[in-house]
Amino acid sequence: MAFFAHQIRRGFSSSAVRNVVIKQVTIIGGGQMGAGIAQVAASTGHSVTLVDTSDDILKKSIKTIEGSLKRVVKKKFADKPEAGEEFIQKVLKNVSTSTDAGSAVKSSDLVLEAIVENLKIKQDLFSRLDKLAPAHTIFASNTSSLPISDISSTTNRLDRFGGLHFFNPVPMMKLVEVIGTSSTSQETFDSLLNFSKVLGKTPVSCKDTPGFIVNRLFVPYLYEAVRLYERGHGSKEDIDIAMKLGVGYPMGPFELSDYIGLDTIKFIMDGWREMDPDNTLFAPSELMDKLVAEGKLGKKTGEGFYKYK
Numbered sequence: 461m462a463f464f465a466h467q468i469r470r471g472f473s474s475s476a477v478r479n480v481v482i483k484q485v486t487i488i489g490g491g492q493m494g495a496g497i498a499q500v501a502a503s504t505g506h507s508v509t510l511v512d513t514s515d516d517i518l519k520k521s522i523k524t525i526e527g528s529l530k531r532v533v534k535k536k537f538a539d540k541p542e543a544g545e546e547f548i549q550k551v552l553k554n555v556s557t558s559t560d561a562g563s564a565v566k567s568s569d570l571v572l573e574a575i576v577e578n579l580k581i582k583q584d585l586f587s588r589l590d591k592l593a594p595a596h597t598i599f600a601s602n603t604s605s606l607p608i609s610d611i612s613s614t615t616n617r618l619d620r621f622g623g624l625h626f627f628n629p630v631p632m633m634k635l636v637e638v639i640g641t642s643s644t645s646q647e648t649f650d651s652l653l654n655f656s657k658v659l660g661k662t663p664v665s666c667k668d669t670p671g672f673i674v675n676r677l678f679v680p681y682l683y684e685a686v687r688l689y690e691r692g693h694g695s696k697e698d699i700d701i702a703m704k705l706g707v708g709y710p711m712g713p714f715e716l717s718d719y720i721g722l723d724t725i726k727f728i729m730d731g732w733r734e735m736d737p738d739n740t741l742f743a744p745s746e747l748m749d750k751l752v753a754e755g756k757l758g759k760k761t762g763e764g765f766y767k768y769k
């Protein structure tokens with residue numbers, strides 16, 4: 461009876477009664493997050509195909525992975541540089557690239573999407589891949605803020621669909637939020653939890669609620685820092701110093717917003733405000749709107765709250 465109730469809660473489906481051991485991974489989107497996830501998956505022995513829209517972007521993704529691996533081995537193989545170089549080559553061998561997502565998913569146990577934060581584009585991608593991936597393949601999204609149940613709604617594998625939310629920079633941040641919708645099967649959820657552990661991360665279980673755990677607490681904090689600055693209650697520099705030295709955060713809110721990307725943070729907040737316009741935690745910021753409109757998105761464009769050129 462308990463088993464049955466449990467299956468109903470997670471959405472039982474006969475096609476999902478076993479745990480999938482994830483070996484072959486397709487990651488769609490080779491940007492900040494996709495490249496980082498590919499690196500960590502390849503470093504832990506998975507066979508990874510990284511997919512993006514052009515070979516030029518993918519070349520950049522591999523360069524990013526290489527650069528990050530060099531930082532990792534500098535520590536891990538401090539006394540054995542040759543073993544470090546060997547490790548890098550071994551990891552890079554585990555990563556192949558493709559601009560053809562349809563072919564890449566055909567031999568995948570997991571398809572993890574880290575493309576642009578846009579519901580329609582994510583839905584279209586998964587709807588197309590749903591028809592091409594094997595039945596056992598689990599689909600997951602790395603979305604920061606969109607409901608997983610909205611992204612999965614265009615597929616016929618609701619029981620094999622969940623969220624895997626990584627943190628930036630992926631090689632350094634230990635947390636993964638594993639998100640189950642009301643339709644995600646227990647087997648899929650367990651496979652995603654287990655995959656996160658095999659990557660060397662610590663997973664936490666989340667409901668499919670706005671911002672899951674971290675972003676629901678964290679994004680209003682980033683916005684309040686900007687509003688505090690707009691009210692003239694402190695300089696950007698002092699607010700950053702205060703949060704680093706006062707509560708031990710590794711980066712202040714302005715440094716971190718620039719690091720994540722102001723477009724990403726604004727997109728998250730705009731979406732929540734649309735859902736709940738009277739919630740003062742979701743109030744807009746004129747400065748944030750202005751910077752994003754000017755294309756000053758943070759580190760990735762050379763300027764955000766601070767200049768990086």
Ligand SMILES: C[C@H](O)CC(=O)SCCNC(=O)CCNC(=O)[C@H](O)C(C)(C)COP(=O)(O)OP(=O)(O)OC[C@H]1O[C@@H](n2cnc3c(N)ncnc32)[C@H](O)[C@@H]1OP(=O)(O)O
Pocket residue numbers: 528529531532535603604626627628629630631632633675710711716720724
């Ligand atoms: C919005 C989304 O949905 C959710 C999110 O992702 S929210 C964002 C979450 N991320 C954070 O909060 C990041 C907060 N910042 C930090 O933890 C740290 O500042 C940081 C790890 C990014 C960098 O650390 P910091 O001490 O400031 O700088 P730095 O000295 O360059 O790096 C520290 C170590 O990390 C390593 N490192 C940093 N980035 C790395 C990367 N991308 N790859 C590999 N190694 C990296 C460095 O090599 C260095 O190693 P060392 O200690 O052996 O020298």
Ligand SMILES: NC(=O)c1ccc[n+]([C@@H]2O[C@H](COP(=O)([O-])OP(=O)(O)OC[C@H]3O[C@@H](n4cnc5c(N)ncnc54)[C@H](O)[C@@H]3O)[C@@H](O)[C@H]2O)c1
Pocket residue numbers: 488489490491492493494511512513517573574575576577578581585602603604605625626627628719720721724
């Ligand atoms: N930046 C962060 O700190 C962070 C943290 C956690 C989660 N996320 C989420 O991860 C996702 C990716 O964010 P990012 O910061 O890596 O973005 P990014 O802009 O760095 O990378 C996105 C990549 O996806 C590619 N892409 C776009 N549409 C595609 C398609 N249809 N097929 C294949 N590739 C496509 C782009 O060319 C680009 O290389 C977003 O959903 C974001 O909300 C971001």
